Amino acid sequence: MARAPKPRSNPALRFAAVRRIHTYLGLLIAPSVLLFALTGALQIYKLHEAHEAYVPPPVIEKxxxxxxVQVYRAHGKRPGPPAAEGARPAAPTAAKPPEAKPPEAKTPAKPKLAVTLLKAFFLLVSIALAAATVLGAWMALAYGREKTLSWILLGAGTVIPAVLIILSAP
Incomplete structure (x- = not known):
């Protein structure tokens, strides 16, 4: 007795399901992707750290x-390594003070052309990632069938990380 061939699933339906899952996951993570793309762009040029005469706005630093490090706080003093219970601080030793060295005239090193171009390329990538994320979310909200679910996922993707960042603050 011959078996009947198994019915094949419709590839168009499978593609539609994958596209729907992609849309919903994209809406959920879009706010975080946008945050990391923009803060990463700032970090390329160290705009989140104070240096020379530049002091970043507190929100950029945080x-x-x-x-x-997934904590919303300014750099400040970092705690040292935890001390073991019952451990005593090391006794000071009678060591010679370090000899004073004459200051060397250091000129700031110019970044290599490759480093400058790499930073510019990564800045372009960050901007493109942010733009693609915004466009993807807009397309999902404007052209998707489940508009209510789309807005709920985008809202959850915004609120959940915000709440967790607030809870992580010291």
Whole structure:
């Protein structure tokens, strides 16, 4: 007795399901992707850190910390390594003070052309990622069938990380 061939699933339906899953996941993570694309662009040129005469706005410094260590706070003093219980501080030793070295005249090194071009390319990538994320979310909201679910996922993708960032603040 011959078996009947198995019916094949419709590739168009399978593609539609994959596209729908992609849309919903994209809406959920779009706010975080946008945050990381923009804060990453700032970090390329170290705009989240104070240097020379530049002091970043506090919100930029704090968002840089979210990007790097997932905590919304300014750099400040970093705690040292935790001390073991019952451990005593090391006794000072009678060591000679370090000899003073004459200051060397250092000129700031110019970045290599390749480094400058790489930073510019990564800045372009960050901007393109942010633009693609915004366009993708707009397309999902404007042309998707499930508009209510799309707005709920975009809202959840915005609120959940915001709440967790607030809870992570010291």
């Amino acid at each position: 968002l840089g910390m979210v990007h790097k």
